[in-house]
Amino acid sequence: MGQLSEDQYRFVAQEVYKNERENQKTAMQLQGDYGKWLLNTLLILNGGAVIGLAQSSAFGKSALHEAGMWFVGGIVSALACGFVAWVNWSLLAHYYEDWADPHMTFDVERWPRST
Secondary structure (H helix, E strand, O other): OOOOOHHHHHHHHHHHHHHHHHHHHHHHHHHHHHHHHHHHHHHHHHHHHHHHHHOOOHHHHHHHHHHHHHHHHHHHHHHHHHHHHHHHHHHHHHHHHHHOOHHHHOOHHHOOOOO
16 A cells, blocks of 8 residues: 555545445345345245145145154254354455445555454
8 A cells, every 4th residue: 555645545445445335235135135035945845844734634644743853854954044144144244344444545554454
């Protein structure tokens, strides 16, 4: 940053700041969208199977006793996947938050450092 004039530095810093804020916003949007999609898909699939078997004939009810725990395990796995997806996207949004310090737009010393 020492080779840039003050005006050039401010221009570059403002562009980087805007870009990182937009990336943070996108990461948070993806966190919500991906989590909703994952939970809905897996919960509907496994929950529908349990409900379908429970409401069917005698064969379906006997199949529920045999395979029902697998579908319940699928529901639990869906919830665990949703939680892990939320943690993953939250960490990404936090990463962008570290890089989006508004003070960096006018102070060279506040430029984010790689860790």
